[in-house]
Amino acid sequence: MVTSSAPGKVYLFGEHAVVYGEPAVPCAIERRARVTAREIDEGLRIHSEDLQLDGFTVEYEGDGEGRPDVDASEPLLEAAMGYVNEAVAQVRDAADAPGAGFEIRIESDIPLGAGLGSSAAVVVAAIDAATRELGVELSPEAIAERAYQVEAAVQDGEASRADTFCSAVGGAVRVEGEDCRTVDGVGNLPFVIGYDGGAGDTGTLVAGVRSLREEYDFAADTVRAIGDVVREGESVLGTDDYETLGDLMDFNHGLLSALGVSSRSLDSMVWAARDAGAMGAKLTGAGGGGCIVALDDTEDALTALKYTPGCESVFRAELDTDGVRQE
Numbered sequence: 001m002v003t004s005s006a007p008g009k010v011y012l013f014g015e016h017a018v019v020y021g022e023p024a025v026p027c028a029i030e031r032r033a034r035v036t037a038r039e040i041d042e043g044l045r046i047h048s049e050d051l052q053l054d055g056f057t058v059e060y061e062g063d064g065e066g067r068p069d070v071d072a073s074e075p076l077l078e079a080a081m082g083y084v085n086e087a088v089a090q091v092r093d094a095a096d097a098p099g100a101g102f103e104i105r106i107e108s109d110i111p112l113g114a115g116l117g118s119s120a121a122v123v124v125a126a127i128d129a130a131t132r133e134l135g136v137e138l139s140p141e142a143i144a145e146r147a148y149q150v151e152a153a154v155q156d157g158e159a160s161r162a163d164t165f166c167s168a169v170g171g172a173v174r175v176e177g178e179d180c181r182t183v184d185g186v187g188n189l190p191f192v193i194g195y196d197g198g199a200g201d202t203g204t205l206v207a208g209v210r211s212l213r214e215e216y217d218f219a220a221d222t223v224r225a226i227g228d229v230v231r232e233g234e235s236v237l238g239t240d241d242y243e244t245l246g247d248l249m250d251f252n253h254g255l256l257s258a259l260g261v262s263s264r265s266l267d268s269m270v271w272a273a274r275d276a277g278a279m280g281a282k283l284t285g286a287g288g289g290g291c292i293v294a295l296d297d298t299e300d301a302l303t304a305l306k307y308t309p310g311c312e313s314v315f316r317a318e319l320d321t322d323g324v325r326q327e
């Protein structure tokens with residue numbers, strides 16, 4: 001039996017646009033998914049007490065074919081189980097063990113569908129734990145590549161390498177197409193996270209941006225403008241010019257909002273943080289609901305968010321320089 005863990009992330013800049021080849025800078029945070037894998041004779045048994053589908057919790061056991069005994073629609077269940085099923089397919093391929101069976105147990109500190117990269121963290125940790133269980137040790141980079149294949153499969157071919165690379169190697173990273181690298185010297189940015197208790201489905205939100213881009217040239221321009229914001233942001237990354245970094249986060253949020261991936265509660269948390277003096281604030285991840293990230297080195301945004309209607313919890317996020325690791 002092997003347990004591995006991998007961190008979630010926030011996007012300083014660049015989500016969504018990164019799917020179309022623009023650069024993005026996600027940062028791993030000290031919130032982890034832990035996955036325990038045990039080899040069994042055949043099939044797949046998955047336990048996750050964190051898995052919530054539209055307000056109810058299930059512990060499911062499935063072989064990827066049969067359906068767990070819960071009252072949920074087929075598409076919802078498919079969305080819920082797709083990541084783990086595809087991760088196990090990658091493990092079987094990596095270990096050249098097509099018939100390997102697993103019992104997988106998931107425990108995660110990362111809220112689901114909230115923009116903190118729960119899917120990437122679960123997939124990265126699952127691939128590490130289950131390959132080690134079969135006696136195969138993959139490098140973090142190889143795990144990142146396989147985890148990306150999983151996200152691409154579940155998100156209907158539309159995913160970037162950003163979440164999975166960040167979760168696998170930790171720290172702040174820069175991803176542009178297939179070019180994935182660590183960004184040194186970023187240090188611990190004063191991130192404050194506000195969470196509305198809700199969720200958005202990454203695959204659906206990505207598909208929405210894709211159709212806007214196809215329909216309107218100005219939506220394609222908006223995606224390119226996000227890339228420009230990221231390139232500008234990179235010039236101050238690693239300096240103490242948090243004001244400029246914050247202004248660019250604000251700009252990035254406006255562009256994401258134009259692409260239709262913000263929500264009323266994300267917008268009100270963003271404004272609450274800004275009104276309290278945060279240097280910048282934006283949604284993080286796919287959007288639709290979930291989390292915002294603000295830059296504030298005082299306690300003011302944290303306190304203001306606590307009293308913001310629609311904000312369910314608020315916390316500081318420390319940069320996690322560790323990526324995937326065996327526990």
Ligand SMILES: Nc1ncnc2c1ncn2[C@@H]1O[C@H](COP(=O)(O)OP(=O)(O)OP(=O)(O)O)[C@@H](O)[C@H]1O
Nearest residue numbers: 048050080108113114115116117118119202285286
């Ligand atoms: N603790 C968990 N147990 C089981 N499955 C999980 C768990 N955490 C995440 N998942 C899987 O990841 C899916 C959520 O992934 P999704 O990409 O929509 O959101 P996210 O990764 O949290 O946010 P984002 O991609 O915006 O950063 C869940 O539906 C589920 O399939």
Ligand SMILES: C[C@@](O)(CCO)CC(=O)[O-]
Nearest residue numbers: 015016159160163285286
């Ligand atoms: C929305 C998106 O850019 C980030 C989700 O955390 C999707 C992806 O990069 O695969």
Ligand SMILES: [Mg+2]
Nearest residue numbers: 117119120202
């Ligand atoms: Mg995800």
